[in-house]
Structures are given as structure tokens and as C-alpha cells.
Amino acid sequence: MSITIALAGNPNCGKTTLFNEITGSKQHVGNWPGVTVEKKDGVCRGDKEVIIMDLPGTYSLSPYSAEEIIARDYIVKEKPDAVINIVDGTSIERNLYLTIQIMETRIPMVVAMNMMDEVEERGDEIDCAKMSGLLGVPVVPIVARTGKGLKELMETAIAAAKEHKKPELPRIFDKELADAISAVADVLGGADSDENNWKAIKLAENDDLIEAGISEDKKRSVEELVKAVNKIAGGDAEAKIADSRYQYIAKLVKECVKKSGKGHVETKSDKLDKILTNRILALPIFAGIMYILFACTFSENFLFIPELPSPGVWLAGIVEEVWALAADGVIGAVEGMGASEWAMGLVSSCLDGVGAVFGFLPLVLVLFLLMSFLEDSGYMARVAFVMDRIFRHFGLSGRSFIPMLMGFGCSVPALMASRTLESDKDRKITMMITPFMSCGAKLPIYAMFAATLFADSNQTMVIFSIYMLGIIVAVLGALILNRFAFRSETSNFIMELPQYRIPTLKSVLIHAWEKVKGFAVKAGTVIFASTVLIWFLSNFNFSGMCDMEESLLAAIGNGIKWIFAPLGFADWRASVGVVTGWIAKENIVATFGQLFGNVSEETVEAIMAGEEALPAIGEVFNQVSAYSYMAFNLLCMPCFAAVGAMKREYGSWKWTLRAVGFQMVTAYVVALLINVVGSMLF
């Protein structure tokens, strides 16, 4: 029979490193249902019967964040066979706070005392054997980065799981308080049940989620008893319990940890932090790092050298070329077999669909190599520290800056970068507004309209104003979502600033690889299916294969064009453009090239670069409706690749559709305002 062991610990305690060391590359990554929190499990190296479940990093088992609720629900309801609680030995007191709370659930557990090398470096000593005796839980010293102590840790954990050795309830309360709490457990069904004891402590801590789960007939007496607990605790049991835990920890640490006695010594990390968050240097350094992040991923003139591609662009180019060769080969082979025209079309559209997925992988890879370096090194926490002052006004975190900035390159990696945000709410909102940042693929649309309809005006200003519009709508959108859609969720900024550490190559590579794989698998299906569907719609009608003008898509365009009348472009070709834009936004230009005058491929490329105009679109658009059309395509549903990335990160269709709905409504309202106000002014 297999054994499940859960990993629990504070953020930044080395949990991911430990998970990678134990499971190797045999990992399965997904989402916990309904939230944007990553769910990871894997099989233990060397023992296939042992499944390791990585719980989200939390400081506590309070019911106030998605991470905390997941971690405790998993421990209490799913009941793993054992929990490995990773403790960062360099900030042992705060880490042990979670340890005590896990002990309160009385699940078999082992404490992994991590970062023992750094502890030694500071000249401190932790007596793990003594702590183990006092806690009544095995304490194993480890160094997760080097793998030291892991063998013993796993043996201890597997033994604890097999023997089902439950820890004692830590004696942190005085007798009076302990008795009052077990009275609550009695009413719940008996103090001999671990679950009732745990629930009683949580009820004393004012835990709304547990309170909601109490049956009606018991509610009354539970309330009375909790009041009694509060009275004994001096009016505030919640504070008293947190305080008791820390007092217990302080005593434990005094017994088992020998400080070097040098007092506060300035570590290398402290010195580095003095520069990176320096009053004057912090913002320029931040800007510089953000520039590097963006340029390495997207720049075509890397390091300001003309025509020198950045690593991201260079890799993307190679992938594209290799893919084109492979696709040509396949098409040639199919042609050789004497396939019909529509079968050929189907094959090439399938290849396009797969190619679309492949094309994004280099960008995702390069961005996440850099991102995981920033994350693991501890700089990401400082990004929030430095930028919080600005972003809190919009109800966002300072870390929202990164997805939003990347959005100017491509929404796909940008959306995936939202994982770095602290709270579920921030991640959800940031993903909804990130596509409003005008990505590289939208520029050809603006170039076409600017060259055709704004030839006499300042074209740069027209395009620049569209970019600004995206930023303004994103900020307003964040404010509105915060005010109305996520009202009940409070945000705070009480967080740890971890020590700077040099990340291990292995963990950076594994993280980046996970992202690439996750996108290819989870987003790939969405992208592939929708690309093939749109190809079918634009090449077929009920009597078979046809030109786009007579296709089902044209019929759909004609059917839905009235929707766009208030926006100023009630034309079937404009509607078709919106739809083909969902495959990739720059497709709008190719579609228009075909539908407004059937121009050559070279001309389409010139139009995309803004070098040539497409005068025929003047039949449908004037300056106001062109601007409205640009705004609509900027803000409406992003391309299917981005929708796939959203699906991957939200982990649910419900939230993905909510986000798309929000984007559609926003696009419609903004384009409507532009058309109405613009028509009055011009």
C-alpha cells in the first residue's frame, strides 16, 4: 500500500528545494480547485510507494488566505500518513509557530530542521536531539540544497507514517484554559477525538470556517463555552493562544539553541539589502532589473545593438525555423499521398495550431529562468517592498508590476508570471487586467489604421495613446474589481523579507521546465482546438470548401455585426477580423488584406510594418470608428494562447470565463464611449 507524506512549511523555508530533491523530476503540477494556488505532488525517489504532496507555503493555519485554508484542510480532512514540517533554522521561532499548529492536528509528523549550514556559519548551534525529546516529535537536521540528511529524514518520516505515531498535544496552555478548551471539544463529540480537540482550539481562536461547520443543535452550547474560554483568557482568547504558542516556543528555543553570543552580526545578505533597497538606488536598480527581464525575453535589438536578438527572440526564431521545416515536410508528404484540398488545409491548420503552441515556449522558458532566479534569490520579496506604495492605491501588490510589464511583450508569459503574487485575490485581478497591456502582436493593427486613416495626423501619438489607454483601463479595471468583485477580501502587507540566497541551478531549471511543460500541455489543447475550429469556419460553408467571403465565418460576421453598430463598425468584415484576431491579433491585418481588396502577402507585411496603407478600409472606418476598433481589439478577449495561459493559471474554466467576460464587457464599454464621445467631438 502506498504512503502519502505532505510537506508543510513557511514560504522561503526551502520547501521547494526539498521537494525537488526528494522527488527528482517525477512531479505532477496543477492547481488546487477554485484557487490560483499551485498543487504539486510527486513520487519519492528510490521508493515508488511513497507519494509526496507539496502543500502551499504558509506561516500559520489561520483561515485568512487561500494557502492556509488549503494546507489545513489537506492535513485535517485528507489526513496524509505523515507530515514533514520544514523549519528554517535561521528564523527558528517563527517557523516553529507553524510546527505547533500542525502538532495540534495530531497527525504523525517529522520536523526537518533546514539550513543547518547557515546556522553553523552564524556560529549558532541547534540541539535537534534535545528538541526532539522536548517536542515529542522527531527532529532531523538537514541541508536541503546539498541533500545532506535527506536519507535519514525520509526514513524517519516513512517510519512515522507506518507506525502511525501521533504527536502529543503540545502543552502550551495553563490548566484552566486547557480545561475550558476541552469542554468545547466535549460538546463537539468528545475530547478523545483529535479532530474535536483541534476544532475546539480553532473555535477559541474565532475561526469562522469551523464555526460555520457546527450543527445547529450544538451551536448554542458551543457559543457559551467559547465565551467562557474568552473570559479565562482575559477577554481575547485568540491573542492569548497565539501568545501562548510563542511563549512555549521561546522556552523551547532557549533550551535547545545556543546563539553565538555575538549579538546582531551583519550578514552578507544584510549588506546586499542595503544596496538593493537603498533610498536612492532602489528604484534605478529595480528599473534596470525589469529592463533586463523584458529585454532578454522580447527585445529584437538586445543591449541596444541593432538587429541583435535577445535569448528569447533568438530561441523563438530557431523553434520557428525548425517547425517550418518539419511542417513543410509533413505537408509535402501528405500532398504526395494525393490528399484532397480540404484535407491539405486541415493538415496545415493543425500544424499551425501546434506551431502556435511551440512558438510561445522559448519566451516562457527564458522569462521563467530569470523569474525563478529572482524568486529564489529573495529579490522578488523586495520588489513588493519597494513598489507597494504605488500599487496599493489600485488595490494591487507591488509584484503586479512584473506581469503587467511583460504584458507589453506577450500576454502568455505575462499571465504565467502572475503566480509570483502573494494573494489569490491579487493573482486573479492581475490576470484579468494583464491583457490590457498592449502586446507586440497588436501593434500591426495600429500600424495599419495609422498609415491608412491617420496619414495626416501625428501617427506616433495615435499609437502611443492606444498604449496609454490600455494602462489607464487596466488601472481603472483593478480599482473596480477591487471595489465590487473582491470586496470582502482584505489585503495586508505583513510579510517576511527573506535572506538573500544564491539559487541552485537545479531548482531554477526545474521551475522553468515546469512552466514550459505546463503551458504546452494545459494551454496547448485550448490553443490547438480553437485554431482548428476557426480555420474550419473560415474555409467552409454548408456546401463544402470555399473562400472566406462565402464561409461560415462570413455568415457569422454578418449575423453579429449589429452588435458592433453602437461602436461604429457594423460591418461583417470588421466582425470577422475580431474573430480571426483571437487566433493571433496580428491576423486582423491579414484578414483585412484579404477581405478589403485581396492584397498580396508582401503587401500585408508592409501594412503590418506601417509602411503601406490599405485604403479600402476607409469604406467602413472613419478616424473615430477606427480608434474605437483598435481599442476594442486591444481590450477584448486576448488570443487563444493567452486564454489557454489563463486557463492554466486559474486552474478552472469558471474563472477563465469570468475573466474573458470582464474583458469583453470592458472592451465594449470603452469602445462605445470612444465612438459616442468621438463622434460628438470630431
Next chain:
Amino acid sequence: MTLRELRPGQKGKVTAIGTTGPMKRRIMDMGVTPGVEVRVIKTAPLGDPIEVNVRGYELSLRKEEAAQVCIEVS
């Protein structure tokens, strides 16, 4: 006096947490409980939040949150 009013480099002992609900719980979960010593390290470049040392690690919190932590300067 509150933690908000401490200058970088100053130390104080926590006497009480003024707020209630999730914020109070979060402050206490992170180890800022009555009796513990905190030392302000610095202010963020834009003036807010602040960074403090408590229980041997670095914690950041906004000034409005720091204003909820009552302090006695030692």
C-alpha cells in the same frame, strides 16, 4: 507609542496589538506578540512600508499596520 513612530535603529517592546480581525491575527501569527522586542531597520524608498527585525528575522509591514502595534521604548 506605536511601532509607526519608531525611527530606523530604534528598539521597543510590544505591549499590545490595537486592531482586531484578520490583521491582528496576521500580525500575531508573524511573531509580533506582547512582550517581544522589535527593532526598526529601515523605511522603503518611497517612505512606506517599513522593515523591522523581530524574533531573528526581517518582517515588513505598512505604516498603517505598524500603527496598530503599541510599543514601549526600552
